[in-house]
Amino acid sequence: MAETVVFARPQALAPVPTHYCPGCTHGVIHRLVAEVVDELGLAHRTVGIAPVGCSVLAYNYFSTDFQEAAHGRAPAVATGVKRARPDLIVFAYQGDGDLASIGMAEIVHCANRGEKITVVFVNNAIYGMTGGQMAPTTLPGQVTTTCPLGRDVSQVGYPIRVAELLATLRTPAFVARAAVHTPLHAVTAKEMLRRAFRYQAEGTCFSLVEVLSTCPTNWGMPPVEATEWVEKNMVPYYPLGVFKTPDGLDRAPRPAPATEG
Amino acid sequence: MAKKLMKGCEAIGEAAIKAGCKLFFGYPITPQNEIPEYMAHRLPQVGGTFVQAESEVAASNMIYGAAGSGERVFTSSSSPGISLMQEGISYIAGSELPVVIVNIMRAGPGLGGILPSQSDYFQATKGGGHGDYRLLVLAPWSVQEAADLMQDAFDLADYYRNPVMVLGDGLIGQMMEPVEFKAERTPCKPLPPKAWVATGCSGDRPTNIINSLFLDPEVLERHNQKLKAKYDLMVRDEVRCASYGTDRPYEVLVVAYGTVARVCSTALDDLREDGVGAALFRPITLFPFPYAELRAAAENARAVLVVELSTGQMIEDVRLALEGSRPIHFLGRQGGMLISPEAVSERVSAISAGLPEEVRHG
Amino acid sequence: MQNDLIIAGFGGQGVLLIGKMLAYAGMADGKEVSWLPSYGPEMRGGTCNCTVVIADRPVGSPVVERPRVAMVMNLPSLEKYEGMVKPGGLLLVNTSLISRDVQRSDLRVVKVPANEIANRLGNPRAANMVALGAYLGATRAVSLAAVEGLVRETFAGKAKVIDSNLAALQEGYALGEREAADGKAVSQEVGA
Numbered sequence: 001m002a003e004t005v006v007f008a009r010p011q012a013l014a015p016v017p018t019h020y021c022p023g024c025t026h027g028v029i030h031r032l033v034a035e036v037v038d039e040l041g042l043a044h045r046t047v048g049i050a051p052v053g054c055s056v057l058a059y060n061y062f063s064t065d066f067q068e069a070a071h072g073r074a075p076a077v078a079t080g081v082k083r084a085r086p087d088l089i090v091f092a093y094q095g096d097g098d099l100a101s102i103g104m105a106e107i108v109h110c111a112n113r114g115e116k117i118t119v120v121f122v123n124n125a126i127y128g129m130t131g132g133q134m135a136p137t138t139l140p141g142q143v144t145t146t147c148p149l150g151r152d153v154s155q156v157g158y159p160i161r162v163a164e165l166l167a168t169l170r171t172p173a174f175v176a177r178a179a180v181h182t183p184l185h186a187v188t189a190k191e192m193l194r195r196a197f198r199y200q201a202e203g204t205c206f207s208l209v210e211v212l213s214t215c216p217t218n219w220g221m222p223p224v225e226a227t228e229w230v231e232k233n234m235v236p237y238y239p240l241g242v243f244k245t246p247d248g249l250d251r252a253p254r255p256a257p258a259t260e261g
Numbered sequence: 262m263a264k265k266l267m268k269g270c271e272a273i274g275e276a277a278i279k280a281g282c283k284l285f286f287g288y289p290i291t292p293q294n295e296i297p298e299y300m301a302h303r304l305p306q307v308g309g310t311f312v313q314a315e316s317e318v319a320a321s322n323m324i325y326g327a328a329g330s331g332e333r334v335f336t337s338s339s340s341p342g343i344s345l346m347q348e349g350i351s352y353i354a355g356s357e358l359p360v361v362i363v364n365i366m367r368a369g370p371g372l373g374g375i376l377p378s379q380s381d382y383f384q385a386t387k388g389g390g391h392g393d394y395r396l397l398v399l400a401p402w403s404v405q406e407a408a409d410l411m412q413d414a415f416d417l418a419d420y421y422r423n424p425v426m427v428l429g430d431g432l433i434g435q436m437m438e439p440v441e442f443k444a445e446r447t448p449c450k451p452l453p454p455k456a457w458v459a460t461g462c463s464g465d466r467p468t469n470i471i472n473s474l475f476l477d478p479e480v481l482e483r484h485n486q487k488l489k490a491k492y493d494l495m496v497r498d499e500v501r502c503a504s505y506g507t508d509r510p511y512e513v514l515v516v517a518y519g520t521v522a523r524v525c526s527t528a529l530d531d532l533r534e535d536g537v538g539a540a541l542f543r544p545i546t547l548f549p550f551p552y553a554e555l556r557a558a559a560e561n562a563r564a565v566l567v568v569e570l571s572t573g574q575m576i577e578d579v580r581l582a583l584e585g586s587r588p589i590h591f592l593g594r595q596g597g598m599l600i601s602p603e604a605v606s607e608r609v610s611a612i613s614a615g616l617p618e619e620v621r622h623g
Numbered sequence: 624m625q626n627d628l629i630i631a632g633f634g635g636q637g638v639l640l641i642g643k644m645l646a647y648a649g650m651a652d653g654k655e656v657s658w659l660p661s662y663g664p665e666m667r668g669g670t671c672n673c674t675v676v677i678a679d680r681p682v683g684s685p686v687v688e689r690p691r692v693a694m695v696m697n698l699p700s701l702e703k704y705e706g707m708v709k710p711g712g713l714l715l716v717n718t719s720l721i722s723r724d725v726q727r728s729d730l731r732v733v734k735v736p737a738n739e740i741a742n743r744l745g746n747p748r749a750a751n752m753v754a755l756g757a758y759l760g761a762t763r764a765v766s767l768a769a770v771e772g773l774v775r776e777t778f779a780g781k782a783k784v785i786d787s788n789l790a791a792l793q794e795g796y797a798l799g800e801r802e803a804a805d806g807k808a809v810s811q812e813v814g815a
């Protein structure tokens with residue numbers, strides 16, 4: 001009987017264990033990206049840009065070439081690579097502190113120039129690597145080490161909805177938000193990533209997929225509780241869906257909720 | 262006040278509060294996260310304000326703004342973040358504003374690592390950002406000294422209207438030691454009223470402008486010379502250094518700063534037991550550097566050993582101090598590797614046994 | 624006179640906490656102290672350790688490469704620190720998690736089945752206290768009373784936790800003392 005492989009490590013993923021904490025979904029997101037890169041047959045001409053954050057070692061986990069960027073600057077580095085070699089597939093993998101705090105200027109201008117790159121934006125509502133400080137995406141009232149009494153929106157403003165923000169730019173782009181806390185969500189997330197990479201491969205536009213992710217370690221809860229926390233607290237504030245497509249259709253399927261929880 | 266066991270980062274934060282600083286702007290980075298975290302928790306208790314900036318570039322400009330209003334303010338970071346702050350620091354120096362900046366150094370270059378290092382000596386003492394300016398740089402060797410120097414830093418910044426940097430390494434930031442804060446502390450400098458602040462003008466004086474732009478080259482040159490005169494005053498009045506074991510005869514003079522000097526002090530104790538005469542010279546201000554004091558201490562030694570957590574940065578100032586009068590040896594570790602007392606003892610013993618001098622260039 | 628030790632184990636075994644307790648207790652006893660932790664990024668890490676120095680005069684190097692004492696709570700820590708302890712020094716081994724013998728013959732070894740004792744006392748998380756107790760029993764580096772006071776402070780409000788931690792500490796202490804009396808362990812100043 002011929003063997004049928006039903007489950008294997010994607011070629012674009014390196015055969016090594018990661019350093020992520022138990023229950024962290026960075027690893028799941030890596031896997032989805034790798035599967036998409038494989039399925040689109042892009043691995044041999046893909047260059048990843050690693051951020052500064054827990055996924056700083058992403059270059060060890062993908063079997064594609066990589067450049068490591070300074071904190072927040074991945075979209076600028078990606079711009080350099082793509083402009084130098086337009087034939088390459090360039091993706092930046094960034095956390096929420098990296099992209100939405102220190103790197104806000106770079107991501108906005110990269111999207112606004114319509115760089116034909118793909119950004120995988122991992123939003124876990126906290127600074128993971130440095131031990132749980134407030135991120136621009138930290139939810140109202142959420143306790144972190146730099147807002148020990150909970151995020152006070154009267155002092156530091158509301159969490160930034162990056163996908164919605166970038167969708168306001170006039171330059172054509174693909175912008176979506178997905179999640180991976182259940183298998184079903186992960187299937188949709190992969191679909192979004194596939195569209196994002198396809199738009200790049202076809203030379204259509206800038207693409208960004210925001211993925212809601214867990215940080216059990218710094219949220220201070222066991223992994224299962226963390227996935228529930230995503231569903232209960234993050235999804236209501238960060239609605240899932242496609243916010244912008246290059247043809248202008250398919251916009252904001254669900255309006256952001258009016259209450260700011 | 263009673264002694265309290267504190268982490269270096271916390272002691273630095275508390276010292277700032279004791280010095281009357283109620284404003285902190287900064288951005289997380291290992292190994293100094295405990296400073297912003299401490300300030301986030303403590304400042305609201307004393308009616309102060311903590312802001313987590315969106316970046317170190319922003320933080321350095323936030324302290325510029327706050328200092329221009331005359332309030333005491335500080336920020337802290339670690340090496341890559343300090344690089345990003347150079348914009349603000351250069352403007353602050355150019356505009357003659359008092360701020361305190363803490364750098365808890367980690368190994369570079371680039372993203373480097375997060376473990377202790379002293380590889381930002383050049384950046385701290387020789388400029389860092391663009392333009393002709395200096396920071397006054399203080400290098401503590403213990404948690405207590407970090408707390409003391411932190412308080413002095415605010416006085417020195419106010420007195421000279423110049424940024425002051427407290428330069429430690431990951432060890433100073435992370436280790437816990439007993440700290441005592443004096444109940445009544447007198448400032449280490451007289452503190453003139455801040456007549457230059459931009460806080461609103463009712464017409465009874467010319468408006469105050471906080472600025473570093475001087476398009477007329479003659480005016481800018483005068484400004485540069487005024488700054489230089491200030492740095493000359495620091496060189497004349499602010500040099501601080503310490504020595505250890507210089508009261509007994511010594512053959513080898515070890516030069517080190519910060520926690521590395523602590524490591525060396527233990528090595529010297531061990532060496533004394535073995536009958537090897539060695540002493541330690543420790544710069545506490547890195548700018549102004551204690552050139553004359555070092556030269557005098559080295560005169561009693563046959564050779565000098567510089568110990569640093571870098572490939573050799575302070576050694577350039579040691580060479581300037583000694584002007585070729587003594588052979589200079591170097592012991593360094595990099596990348597976050599530490600120097601042990603044993604490594605120092607071994608090298609000192611070898612030098613005292615006649616190890617040929619190691620001449621280093623650049 | 625100086626007592627210095629390295630305490631090492633997995634993250635989560637409470638090695639940083641008992642190191643801090645020693646430093647606090649040393650300070651309460653009027654000694655000079657320093658506590659230096661290993662530090663790293665937040666992601667799943669391997670081992671974790673701290674160095675504690677307790678001395679009669681200002682602490683020189685907070686970095687100790689050749690400690691007089693090492694307390695190893697898991698196998699990777701034994702592998703790492705066995706070779707570093709000063710000749711004649713003391714090695715406290717958590718035999719609950721380490722099955723191999725100590726290879727060096729120039730060390731005094733105190734075997735502490737820390738997890739077993741903690742489990743038996745009904746608080747599996749108190750294995751670190753058993754080990755701390757054993758260290759105190761064997762060296763008297765700081766007074767047991769000072770550490771007991773800290774246990775009460777650390778777990779204030781949780782009577783059951785306090786009791787089990789105190790029991791763990793005392794059982795460890797008795798064990799350490801016994802081993803020391805047997806001549807296997809040491810006087811205060813180990814291999815100094």
Ligand SMILES: Cc1ncc(C[n+]2csc(CCOP(=O)(O)OP(=O)(O)O)c2C)c(N)n1
Pocket residue numbers: 052053054055071094095096097098099122124126127128129130135288289290291317341342345
């Ligand atoms: C210029 C600079 N500032 C700060 C840091 C410290 N730093 C490292 S990772 C990080 C935050 C990462 O958070 P995020 O981007 O949300 O990623 P996560 O770890 O949560 O995946 C920070 C502030 C740095 N390395 N460089």
Ligand code: SF4
Pocket residue numbers: 019020021023024025026054124128129214215216217218665666667
């Ligand atoms: S700290 Fe948080 S984001 Fe980082 S690996 Fe652990 S769970 Fe993931």
Ligand SMILES: [Mg+2]
Pocket residue numbers: 053095096097122123124125126127128135
């Ligand atoms: Mg994050």
